Amino acid sequence: MRDEKRIERVPAATQALPVDTEGSPSPGTLATVMGADRALSTRQLAWRRFKRHKLAIASLVALLVLGLATVLAGLISPFNFHEQNLLETVRSPGAKHWFGTDQLGRDTFTRVLYGGRVSLTVGLTVALSAGVIGGVVGSLAGYYGGWIDNLLMRVTDLFLAIPFLVVLIIGSRFVEKLHFGGSVFHIVLILSLFFWMYDARIVRGVFLSLKEKEFVEAARSSGARNSRIIFYHMLPNAMGPIIVNTTLGVAAAILTESSLSFLGFGVQPPTPTWGNMLTNAKQFTRTAPWLVWFPGMAILITVLCVNFFGDGLRDAMDPHQKLGAKE
Amino acid sequence: MFRYIIRRMIFAIPVLLISSILVFVVVRTTIDPFAGLIINPRVTPEDIERLRRTFGLDKPLYIQYWKWLSLFLKGDWGKSLGNRPVFADIRTALANTAVLGILATGISLAIGVGIGVYSAIRQYSWFDHFSTSLAFLGLSIPNFWFALLLQIFFGIYLTRWLDLREPIFYTAGLSKPGSTGFHLVDRLRHLVLPMSVLAVQIIAIYSRYMRASMLEVLHSDYLRTARAKGLSERRVIVRHAMRNALIPLTTQVALDIGAIAGGLIITEAIFEYPGMGKFFVDAIGRGDYLQVLPWMMVAVTFVVAFNLIADILYAILDPRIRYA
Numbered sequence: 008m009r010d011e012k013r014i015e016r017v018p019a020a021t022q023a024l025p026v027d028t029e030g031s032p033s034p035g036t037l038a039t040v041m042g043a044d045r046a047l048s049t050r051q052l053a054w055r056r057f058k059r060h061k062l063a064i065a066s067l068v069a070l071l072v073l074g075l076a077t078v079l080a081g082l083i084s085p086f087n088f089h090e091q092n093l094l095e096t097v098r099s100p101g102a103k104h105w106f107g108t109d110q111l112g113r114d115t116f117t118r119v120l121y122g123g124r125v126s127l128t129v130g131l132t133v134a135l136s137a138g139v140i141g142g143v144v145g146s147l148a149g150y151y152g153g154w155i156d157n158l159l160m161r162v163t164d165l166f167l168a169i170p171f172l173v174v175l176i177i178g179s180r181f182v183e184k185l186h187f188g189g190s191v192f193h194i195v196l197i198l199s200l201f202f203w204m205y206d207a208r209i210v211r212g213v214f215l216s217l218k219e220k221e222f223v224e225a226a227r228s229s230g231a232r233n234s235r236i237i238f239y240h241m242l243p244n245a246m247g248p249i250i251v252n253t254t255l256g257v258a259a260a261i262l263t264e265s266s267l268s269f270l271g272f273g274v275q276p277p278t279p280t281w282g283n284m285l286t287n288a289k290q291f292t293r294t295a296p297w298l299v300w301f302p303g304m305a306i307l308i309t310v311l312c313v314n315f316f317g318d319g320l321r322d323a324m325d326p327h328q329k330l331g332a333k334e
Numbered sequence: 335m336f337r338y339i340i341r342r343m344i345f346a347i348p349v350l351l352i353s354s355i356l357v358f359v360v361v362r363t364t365i366d367p368f369a370g371l372i373i374n375p376r377v378t379p380e381d382i383e384r385l386r387r388t389f390g391l392d393k394p395l396y397i398q399y400w401k402w403l404s405l406f407l408k409g410d411w412g413k414s415l416g417n418r419p420v421f422a423d424i425r426t427a428l429a430n431t432a433v434l435g436i437l438a439t440g441i442s443l444a445i446g447v448g449i450g451v452y453s454a455i456r457q458y459s460w461f462d463h464f465s466t467s468l469a470f471l472g473l474s475i476p477n478f479w480f481a482l483l484l485q486i487f488f489g490i491y492l493t494r495w496l497d498l499r500e501p502i503f504y505t506a507g508l509s510k511p512g513s514t515g516f517h518l519v520d521r522l523r524h525l526v527l528p529m530s531v532l533a534v535q536i537i538a539i540y541s542r543y544m545r546a547s548m549l550e551v552l553h554s555d556y557l558r559t560a561r562a563k564g565l566s567e568r569r570v571i572v573r574h575a576m577r578n579a580l581i582p583l584t585t586q587v588a589l590d591i592g593a594i595a596g597g598l599i600i601t602e603a604i605f606e607y608p609g610m611g612k613f614f615v616d617a618i619g620r621g622d623y624l625q626v627l628p629w630m631m632v633a634v635t636f637v638v639a640f641n642l643i644a645d646i647l648y649a650i651l652d653p654r655i656r657y658a
Contacts, residue, residue, distance in 0.1 A: 168353070168637045172599045173630065176618060177364055262476055266600055269478050270615070285479060292486050299486065303479035311474040318470075 053247075056323040063319020066312035073309060074127055080120035088113065088121040089277050100297050107297040109287065115298060118279040119305050125280045126309065129195055129264045134256035136199040141206020142249055146237055148207070149214025160211070163204045174201055175263070179272040194273050198260055209252050213245040247324035254317035258310045265306050281306045339646055346638050353638070354406075357630045358399045365623045367415055406628060415622045423613065423625070424632060428595065430508065431602070431609030435594035438529045442536035443587060449537070450544025451576060454552060465541060472538025481531045481604040488527060503527050506606040528605040532598065536590070543586060548579040581651045585644040592640020596633030 047055070057063060076083060092112035100107040106115035148159040178197045217223060218241075226240045267273035268282025276283055281302040288298035367389075368382050386392050390401065405412065411420040453462040489505040492498070503526040504510075510520055551557060552575055560574045561567075599611035606612065610629070617625035 165349075165352070165356075168349075168634065168641065173596050173614065173633060176599075176615070177360055258474065262474075265476055266478055269476075270600065270603060285482065289482065292482065293490055296486055296490075299479075299482050303476060303482070306476045306479060307474055310476070311470060314470055314474050 049247075053323040057319055060315075060319035060322060062315050063322075066315040066319070069312045070309070070316065073123060073312075077120050077123035077127060080117065080124065084114065084117040084120060086114035086117040088118045088279050090114070099295075106301045107295065109295065109298055110291060115284075115301055118284060119281070119301050122279040122281045122284055122302060123305060123309070125191055125274055125278065126261050126264060126306070129191060129198065129274075130257040130261040130309075130313075132195045133198040133202055133260035133264075134253045136195070137202035137256055137260075138206050138249055138253040140199065140203035141208075142210050142242070142245075144203065145207040145210025145212075146214050146242060146245070149211040150218060150233070150237055150241065152215075152218075156211070159207070163207050166201065166204050172263075172266070175267055176270070176272050179267065191274055191278070194264055194267065198263060202256060202260060206249065206252055206256070209248050210245055213248050214241060217241050217244055251317060251321040251324055254313065254320055258313040258317065261306065261310055261313070335649065338649060342642055342645060346642055349638055350635060353634045354403060354631060355399065357634065358402065358627065359395065361623050361626050361630065362395060362398065365618070365621050365626060367621045367623055402627065406631065411628050412624060414617075414625045416620065418625075420625055420628055424610075424628060427608060427610045427613040428632065430607065431594060431598055431611065434525060434528055434602075434607060434609060435532070435598060436591070437525065438532035439536060439587065439591060439594070441529070442533045442540055445533075446537045446540025447544050447576075447580070447583070449541040450546075451548050451571070451579070453541070454545045454548035454579075455571065457549065462545075465545075469538040469542050472534045475534070477531050477535055478600050478604055480534060481527070481601060484527050484530065485604070508608055524607075528601050528607055531601050531605075540583065540586075543583055544579065547582045548575060551575045551579045554578075581648070584651060585648045588640050588644035588647055592637045592643075595636035596630075 080088075090113060092108070094112065095108055096110055096112040098108045098112075100115075106119060108114055109118075144159050144163065148156040175197060178200070179193070223236060223240060226236050231240070264273055265280065265282035265285075268280045269286050271283075271286060273282055274280045276287075284302040285299065288295070288302065291298055368385055383392075390398060393401075409421065411424070414420050414423070449465050453459070453465045456462055485505040488501050488503050493501050502523070504524045505527060508521070508524055509517070513520065557570065557575055560570045565574075595610055596614070598607075598609060599615060601607070602609045602611035603615055610633070614626070614629050614633075617629060
């Protein structure tokens with residue numbers, strides 16, 4: 008039942024209510040909003056909540072330092088990642104070689120830094136492209152519903168049904184046949200193809216609930232096109248869960264890339280990655296255990312920091328989704 | 335209910351058929367079993383052509399598919415390129431993987447549920463914070479690295495420190511080389527390390543999952559009702575809260591068990607455990623499509639079947655779910 012009056016009033020209502028404040032704030036934040044001199048935007052609220060998480064902030068700083076170190080690897084370390092020094096093979100960690108050297112006399116510290124470049128690049132690009140693919144699939148499915156939803160979600164299910172690593176291993180063989188196998192680009196391509204399903208499911212869920220909200224109806228009744236409703240009205244409101252999930256996706260992508268490289272199906276030597284450094288280290292567990300310690304520690308610390316950061320973000324941007332954070 | 339189950343089972347058939355087509359096309363286009371022969375100077379291109387004809391690889395893909403599918407469905411999985419019986423080998427590998435996977439899942443389930451329930455009841459206690467940190471660690475540690483650490487610790491350091499003749503827990507294989515028959519203690523000593531690697535991850539996931547769903551239940555109205563009736567706290571937690579909080583975990587466990595058939599690749603590769611994962615990696619390495627094809631079908635079938643079981647379990651356990 009929509010009479011003339013209501014349709015007329017609706018655009019005004021959407022103007023008065025900026026998109027940013029949509030989504031129901033939890034009681035605690037509502038009080039903050041009411042108590043403050045002026046209403047805080049969602050972003051400001053999120054920043055407030057995020058600041059409470061000391062661990063998340065520390066993780067963010069650690070990640071930035073790590074990222075900077077990998078970018079400036081050439082300046083930090085006097086060695087080269089493929090420079091062999093047969094006079095100094097298998098040295099244990101010391102003043103000259105902080106993380107020791109491997110069987111070819113290559114400096115492990117330098118290789119960990121350069122390996123980090125690969126891991127961080129793969130992690131970020133995979134999570135971002137998976138977020139984009141998943142965002143498009145999820146928003147189309149959630150917005151249009153019906154057979155489009157059915158089709159897209161069945162495809163998603165199919166991708167989820169096939170054992171993950173199996174697909175990646177077969178997939179890496181397939182891309183190898185296209186003659187750019189073993190490169191960082193090929194790993195990014197394959198991983199993104201099999202990382203979008205989780206984003207798609209989450210975005211679809213958010214869109215399903217947003218679809219029923221008044222501001223969407225208002226936009227529609229004021230004559231907005233579907234694409235405008237999806238991208239200008241709904242997507243900004245779905246950004247919280249998307250950003251959180253993309254962040255956590257970085258951790259998952261780094262872990263998966265390193266496992267693939269470890270098994271020999273990922274980025275190939277001589278390009279060092281944390282995964283293929285460990286493949287090499289496996290043969291020297293008795294003689295040079297430090298080759299095992301450092302790349303593994305690098306993965307662990309990076310993934311842990313990303314997870315802590317993502318958890319803080321979730322608490323800040325997407326409080327309803329937080330696993331077990333109900334007050 | 336019965337009709338729902340039948341409907342879901344019928345729905346699984348086209349899914350499996352589509353998967354079989356996809357699996358066949360992907361495997362046949364990516365794996366060239368005779369690629370390695372080309373560099374061999376003693377093998378002429380004519381020889382390779384003759385080999386292809388013997389294996390029927392010169393025929394169009396759909397004819398190959400049809401022939402393969404009909405034999406596969408009859409249970410006639412034939413011999414591998416290396417002349418090994420495929421059905422028997424996969425059966426053995428599946429049995430080994432099932433032992434490892436189900437033991438690990440069972441133990442993790444007991445520990446994970448315990449941790450999850452307790453940290454939900456004592457939310458924000460030191461135990462809750464401690465278990466949360468451990469769960470983060472468990473989720474972030476690369477499992478292949480953890481496996482390497484365990485191998486180094488038990489295989490090298492511990493045996494050296496304690497001056498043992500052999501490690502307490504073996505770091506590779508299924509049984510002592512040269513031994514025949516089945517020895518329970520020996521088998522367990524081989525299982526402990528791979529199981530621990532799997533369990534660390536699964537416990538981390540299940541404990542978080544259980545904590546979340548337990549917290550949700552703890553704040554529900556029917557729990558207040560149960561307390562208002564004067565039931566003992568123990569009965570409230572165990573009979574009313576836990577039973578309901580276990581429902582989402584049950585479906586998750588069913589899904590995870592389905593994934594075990596094809597999912598333990600890393601752990602098995604590192605511990606040289608002769609299960610499905612190692613079978614697959616070896617088969618891919620040899621380019622033996624006659625082993626890879628049925629392997630993938632078995633893995634996919636398990637996933638689809640346990641998806642079905644998860645859905646049915648959910649419908650049975652939670653009457654609020656409408657299964658129209």
